[in-house]
Amino acid sequence: MALKHSAQRDKIMAFLMGRKDHPTADVVYMNVRKEYPNISLGTVYRNLTLLANMGEIMRLRVGDGVDHFDADTSPHYHFVCTECGSVIDLEMENIDTIQDIAGAGFDGKIAGHVTYFYGICGDCSKESASGQKPETALQ
Amino acid sequence: MALKHSAQRDKIMAFLMGRKDHPTADVVYMNVRKEYPNISLGTVYRNLTLLANMGEIMRLRVGDGVDHFDADTSPHYHFVCTECGSVIDLEMENIDTIQDIAGAGFDGKIAGHVTYFYGICGDCSKESASGQKPETALQ
DNA sequence: TTCCTTGCAAATCGTTTGCATAATG
DNA sequence: CATTATGCAAACGATTTGCAAGGAA
Numbered sequence: 001m002a003l004k005h006s007a008q009r010d011k012i013m014a015f016l017m018g019r020k021d022h023p024t025a026d027v028v029y030m031n032v033r034k035e036y037p038n039i040s041l042g043t044v045y046r047n048l049t050l051l052a053n054m055g056e057i058m059r060l061r062v063g064d065g066v067d068h069f070d071a072d073t074s075p076h077y078h079f080v081c082t083e084c085g086s087v088i089d090l091e092m093e094n095i096d097t098i099q100d101i102a103g104a105g106f107d108g109k110i111a112g113h114v115t116y117f118y119g120i121c122g123d124c125s126k127e128s129a130s131g132q133k134p135e136t137a138l139q
Numbered sequence: 140m141a142l143k144h145s146a147q148r149d150k151i152m153a154f155l156m157g158r159k160d161h162p163t164a165d166v167v168y169m170n171v172r173k174e175y176p177n178i179s180l181g182t183v184y185r186n187l188t189l190l191a192n193m194g195e196i197m198r199l200r201v202g203d204g205v206d207h208f209d210a211d212t213s214p215h216y217h218f219v220c221t222e223c224g225s226v227i228d229l230e231m232e233n234i235d236t237i238q239d240i241a242g243a244g245f246d247g248k249i250a251g252h253v254t255y256f257y258g259i260c261g262d263c264s265k266e267s268a269s270g271q272k273p274e275t276a277l278q
Numbered sequence: 279t280t281c282c283t284t285g286c287a288a289a290t291c292g293t294t295t296g297c298a299t300a301a302t303g
Numbered sequence: 304c305a306t307t308a309t310g311c312a313a314a315c316g317a318t319t320t321g322c323a324a325g326g327a328a
Binding site: 144181 | 291292293294295301302303
């Protein structure tokens, strides 16, 4: 139960904190492995799950079938590009009122919500205007 | 390309329309099999995916790692009980303004959003008040 | 020395797919 | 007859887990 220190976990956490995008377990693995060649995918998954359960990081299920991870645990929203699949932080005003709206007339207790916005990101808008054709990442 | 009629697909669709909850592929399989003993899980998945792609039904990814399906394709929101895992329809006023809020200051184009509300459903609130202890369904 | 953590590989789980056969139009 | 759909089983991809060995407190 008592958590012990681990160099692998530190590297994973450090890597995640240095990224503004939202890497998948595999991306974390590929990158941490550069500095820590012996680390295993299992260890990456174990630590990501551990960190997420402790609330140190967030697990994002954006709908592409793969979990993404975010070291920024402050409340914020994400945009997912249906063209390139990138997951982007949104800076927007608080919309917590939607919970009150949802709770009106509902007999359970609403404790939270998860919202993902979808569409075409700025980069893909430009590209498609120039005739390119990236592939969709969403299932 | 041209769709042909299939008794299995009809049964799947009929079953889904007769449910107010939001069954998983396996639940659909188990139930349709009662009337159609030879149907295979693969056929259920194939048809659910087909129907979802045609827009006849909706695929819900509520975060428990399993896809749920909903024959009600009208715009509405869902509540997921973190206690029992049940997925419940919410009747609430439109919150599409959150897309405008999200889009302000974002350089991409927001085309849609997915929102799930979490908490304790009415039934579980009563149960926990009486000292019971159901298990969590969310990962 | 206790027991948490790792690496490795095998296992699991939900879902998809290839193929030969059956059903539809 | 041309094609789509099915059943079955094998294949998949992401994630989890058992186990023996390694490392932290």
